[in-house]
Amino acid sequence: MLVARDLEVRAGARLLLEGASFQVAAGDKIGLVGRNGAGKTTLTKILAGEGQPVAGTVTPGGQVGYLPQDPRTGDLEVLARDRILSARGLDAALRRMRAAEEQMGSLEEDVREQAMARYARAEAELQAGGGYAAEAEASRIASNLGLPERVLDQQLRTLSGGQRRRIELARILFSGSDTLLLDEPTNHLDADSVLWLRGFLQTYPGGLVVISHDTGLLEACVTKVFHLDANRAALDIYAMGWKRYLQQRETDEKRRKRERQNAERKADQLLTQAAKMGAKATKAVAAQNMARRAERLLAGIEGERVQDKVAKIRFPEPAPCGRTPLTAVDLSKTYGSTEIFTGVDLAIDRGSQVVVLGLNGAGKTTLLRILAGLETTDTGEVRPGHGLRLGYYAQEHETLDTSRSVLENMVSASPDLNDTEVRKVLGSFLFTGDDVDKPAGVLSGGEKTRLSLAMLVVSAANVLLLDEPTNNLDPASRTEVLEAIRSYAGAVVLVTHDEGAVEALDPDRVLVLPDGTEDLWSPEYADLVALA
Template identity: 80%
Template structure:
């Protein structure tokens, strides 16, 4: 169980939440919602113990399993299977079993005897922790999240970012923690895995707090909704399911607007009367008291909820370039003995739209990184054509320097702009005042997305490489990104699970990985998007 008492959350000097008290008990399935940047990710970090509140107290009883938006997988040399088993400490036990098995084949009898004893001790520990059934459970969870057995026997460093995130999700679900805190758990999951995750969370006996822009997941899972209102810095608690929450939230907003209007009308009447009375010296004190009543009336009411601001996203007018600004020939990539793809050829013509499709782990992100010059290929070449200006959006925000501030990141991306011009662009992406001085490492997933997109806007790129550009965005911000894709005049190479993003792009070609087959786009390929 988690209990928060009078918690205050801040991002630098900005107040995100104050005087919040609540609990997450067994059987609670809570959807934590609010606009991007409202503080949802910051709050879950505090609840998990990875951050501290500015004021108040969080107490935890039992184990807490926390999936952040940008999971840290630790040692990249470990096998994916062992990373999942580590949630219950089974990785070390299994490793001792493996060492003992090898030693039992030693020619020295004393070594064999010691190995057999060590094997027995390790096997007893394994049995105490659930035995081989626990290993089977871990494998079953991994399989349902789209992690094939061959992936489980690979080192984490050989996996794509999406695969590593699914390993972390499998690890958290396998942990059996008393409370789960999941920040955007459906990122990088295909449609079948999302259906399975919904069922798993429905039957989960512990406490759950969930941040997600997947309304289907929220609707099928949560029995409470916590709305973090960024304008009022308050947490509104609704002990009801998602559908009833939407109805009640709208009713509450109408009530607040009505109360505000009535209060303003009454305050105007009081101020008008006070102004009239001030003209008479004998009524000056009464007039002053009346004015104070009007001020208290307004101050005592909840402020009318301002319309959530949305970043105004428009990709740049592309710089002039030749007919084919980017080409790739005979690209291949392997990690150790694992061949990701081979013999990939691609020519990006001026203004062309290409979508890359393939199952998770087929190498989509890796191919974009190679095209962007971030990662080398094993064979083949990437050639820049006349006038190429490349803009790369990385799904894990590797293009951001997390040691630098928001403002410094933008200055690096747009050296020709002065600070006033840079601040103006950042303002259109909802970074203003002291927010531009925050280091990028403390930004939420949605804020990192906005900053990465802002860097693209000032790039004058004529070829955009976009890797899951709608992840971590609320519906309004996602709509802005889709419109930016729809209206961009340059060339786009897109990797996405979002069918709306493909519709916005209206691709003329599709590249299928890992085979590298290129074809003209037709609607039949749409069925592959959610599987990608």
């Protein structure tokens, strides 16, 4: 059981949470919700032991499995299978078994005997941790997350960002931890994998705290909802499922509004009466008592909820360019012995809309990185056309300099704007006051998304390369991004699992990887979006 007592959480000088106490017991399925930037990710890091509260304590009470929004995969040279098995410490035993197997073929008898002894010891250690059944279980979890055996036998460095994140999710699910803390676990999952994950979490015997903008997952899995209210720095606990929570929260907000109005009306009456009585010396004490009663009335109620702000997102007016600002000819990419794609040709005309489809690992992100000039192609070339100005949104936010502040990142993307203009744009993306001085590395996934989008807005790009631009966004912010895509006048190359984003783009062409097949868009392709 994970227990938190009297937590106070801050981001710099900003108070995120105060006086929060709660527990996560075996079988609890908790949805942690609240607007982007409210502090959900910060709180989860503290529960995972990767951060410290300003005040209060967290007692884990068992093993905690934590999936952050931006997972650190450690050594990229290890095999994907070994990374998953490391959750139970089985990777070391398997590596020793493989090494011993190689020496068991030696012509020297002493070497063979020593290798056989090492193999037996390593196999015994493997059996103690669940044996080959555990290895099969790890493979089964990975397969259900869209990671076939061939991927598990590759080094992590050869995998896409989405594949590496699914490896980390598989590792956490395989760990069998007493408590799971999952921050946006459905990112990079196709529709079948999301359905499987829902079923897995529904029957998981341990405790669960999940942050997700996937309402289907929340509706299917959670039995409690923790709402982190950014306006009140409070954690509201609802011991009910998702649908009942939505109804109850609306009821609570209406109640708070009525209480506020009633208290303000009574306080006004008391203050008016106190002002009349205060003019008479004989009534001065009574007037002071009335004024104090009015103050207590106002202090004793919760403030009316301020409507959560949403970033106003409009992509830039594209700079003038030639008829075909970007062309790719005969692109191919291989990692080690694994061929990702080959012979890809693509011409991006001014104002055209192209959606890139393909199964996870087909090379969609790699293609966008090549087009953006961040990765090299093995064959062929990318040819910039007249007046090309590229804007690249990376799903892993690797275009952000995490060691620099929010303001410094923005200035690097908009050298033509002065400090006041840059701050004005940041303000429209909800970065105000001290927020602009925070290092980009401490931002939540949603905040990194907002900063990356803000940098695109000031870029004057005429070709946007968008890789999963709606990940990590709350529903209101996602709506803003979709409207920005819909109204943008420049060219767009879009990679997404979000059917709404494709609908907003209204593509004229589709590129299917890894074959590199290009075709005119038709409704038949829409069914492939969620599966891609």
